[in-house]
Amino acid sequence: MASELPRPTDAELEILTVLWSHGPATVREVHEAIAARKPTQYTTVLKLLQIMAEKGLVRRNEKQRAHIYEAARPREWTQRQLAGDLLQRAFNGSARSLMLGALSARKATREELSELRRLLEEYEKGAR
Amino acid sequence: MASELPRPTDAELEILTVLWSHGPATVREVHEAIAARKPTQYTTVLKLLQIMAEKGLVRRNEKQRAHIYEAARPREWTQRQLAGDLLQRAFNGSARSLMLGALSARKATREELSELRRLLEEYEKGAR
DNA sequence: AGATTACTACGATGTTGTTCGTATGTCAAG
DNA sequence: CTTGACATACGAACAACATCGTAGTAATCT
Numbered sequence A, B: 001m002a003s004e005l006p007r008p009t010d011a012e013l014e015i016l017t018v019l020w021s022h023g024p025a026t027v028r029e030v031h032e033a034i035a036a037r038k039p040t041q042y043t044t045v046l047k048l049l050q051i052m053a054e055k056g057l058v059r060r061n062e063k064q065r066a067h068i069y070e071a072a073r074p075r076e077w078t079q080r081q082l083a084g085d086l087l088q089r090a091f092n093g094s095a096r097s098l099m100l101g102a103l104s105a106r107k108a109t110r111e112e113l114s115e116l117r118r119l120l121e122e123y124e125k126g127a128r
Numbered sequence C: 001a002g003a004t005t006a007c008t009a010c011g012a013t014g015t016t017g018t019t020c021g022t023a024t025g026t027c028a029a030g
Numbered sequence D: 001c002t003t004g005a006c007a008t009a010c011g012a013a014c015a016a017c018a019t020c021g022t023a024g025t026a027a028t029c030t
Helices: A012-021 A029-034 A042-055 A075-092 A096-105 A108-124 B010-022 B027-035 B042-055 B075-091 B096-106 B112-125
Strands: A058-061 A068-071 B060-061 B068-071
Touching: A012 A029, A012 A042, A012 A058, A012 A075, A012 B075, A029 A042, A042 A058, A042 A068, A042 B068, A058 B060, A068 B042, A068 B096, A075 A096, A075 B010, A075 B075, A075 B096, A096 B112, A108 B096, A108 B112, B010 B042, B010 B060, B010 B068, B010 B075, B027 B042, B042 B060, B042 B068, B075 B096
Parallel strands: none
Antiparallel strands: A058 A068, B060 B068
16 A cells, blocks of 8 residues: 555645645635635635545545545655655756755845755764 | 746656757657657657747757757756746745755765755855 | 658647536535 | 525546657658
8 A cells, every 4th residue: 555646736736735734624724725825716626635635645534524634744745755856857866956956046045054054964963 | 038938847857858968969869868768759759849849948950851959948047947946836935945855855975965065155155 | 763761740649637617415594 | 394505526628748640751772
């Protein structure tokens, strides 16, 4: 079991983002969050959630009349998948290039840079 | 002009990768490179290149009988787009999270880590 | 010239992603 | 019990992707 989860599409990622920050939610709640940013029909969100449940991206609890959906994987797990996937597909595995790309994609603040440096230092210690 | 280029799809990115490392190439050359890694028909590559030319992802020189294709943007430019796009879509703009994801996606070597740290130090100096 | 080879152009097909309308079921209030 | 509010299910429509076959055209060989 635990078959591979597919890479979430754009629309799916939007929904996952809502679920991650909100926690388990009904279709209505997800829809409200999405519709606040762009006009979207209720049934569109419903359908997406149904498909995502089939794919295993979200889990569904049907105990209540209004089903409760939650992300099947934590945010960090999915982010790791996505980062690894892009790293492989576009950066030929070079974390350095990816970082360079991310940094130049938008001006990084001074704090952000030192935060990153600290992160790396910890990593160097931890990774022995 | 200089309208926005669309995010390249998976198949398109594969072709761009060939063009970036090989330089301007004919369909045949691109096809050979692609087919070496996975079974693919010549016309599939041709069609993709034609579509990519329409989208502006590649430029086409028709002076020769066998048209010459080349990537419209350098590798670094496209990588920056992709990194920025993912950063926005999945990491809420946090370069730190993206780096964390990339590092945990696959074990980083000791050299890679210090290389990254050096890169950051340069950036901190340069970025004023 | 005629046959063969090396191209491009393009239509067709199957799949996936995204959106939405309509049908239908459930429950509580009047 | 009927109605209205709110839910899910599901089919339909359309666009984007990816793949390939066929047709036609230009060059080259014999």
